[in-house]
Amino acid sequence: xxxxxxxxxxxxxxxxxxxxxxxxxxxATPEEFRNSQISRAELAxxxxxxxxxxxxxxxxxxxxxxxxSRKLGISNSGxxxxxxxxxxxxDQIGALLADPPEWLVRERANxxxxxxxxxxxxxxxAERRAATNRPAKR
Numbered sequence: 001x002x003x004x005x006x007x008x009x010x011x012x013x014x015x016x017x018x019x020x021x022x023x024x025x026x027x028a029t030p031e032e033f034r035n036s037q038i039s040r041a042e043l044a045x046x047x048x049x050x051x052x053x054x055x056x057x058x059x060x061x062x063x064x065x066x067x068x069s070r071k072l073g074i075s076n077s078g079x080x081x082x083x084x085x086x087x088x089x090x091d092q093i094g095a096l097l098a099d100p101p102e103w104l105v106r107e108r109a110n111x112x113x114x115x116x117x118x119x120x121x122x123x124x125x126a127e128r129r130a131a132t133n134r135p136a137k138r
Contacts, residue, residue, distance in 0.1 A: 012037035022046060024057045025064045025087045062087035072096060075114075078107035 018038035019026040026034060030053055038046075046054060061067075068088045069076045082103040088096075096104055 010039045010041055012039050013043070014038075018043055018046075020064070022054065022058075023064070023067055024054065025062045028057055028062050028087070029053070059090065061089040061093075063089070063093070068093065072104060072108075074104065074107040074111050078103075078110060082107065 013021075015029070015034050015036065015038060016026050018033075019029060021043060050058070063071065065076055065079055065086055068084070069079050071093050072079075100108075
């Protein structure tokens, strides 16, 4: 029978991994967070009871690239093509959405076209499977 000793060390993660899981921009976190390993229990506690610095980062940023792209409704690649910095604040994102520059309009249209194309391909594949009565691939 397999036994786990009660004094077994809990798993830890690097600060970057924890920041990604929390959806925050690592360089904007307190130095104590950036310089320590985070256990799964500590991460769960941060998610359940976020300290003020975490609540503030989630509210106002700066946000990491994936959060910025999601808030702007574009892809991460679109941010790169537009030469947008790695992080933006809520105010900067709000300003871009209030008066979208040409690159943002273009990138939103780009993403919409990609999503529509994926949907079209998926539907076409479903029709083809239905016509041949073959099960779907996973």
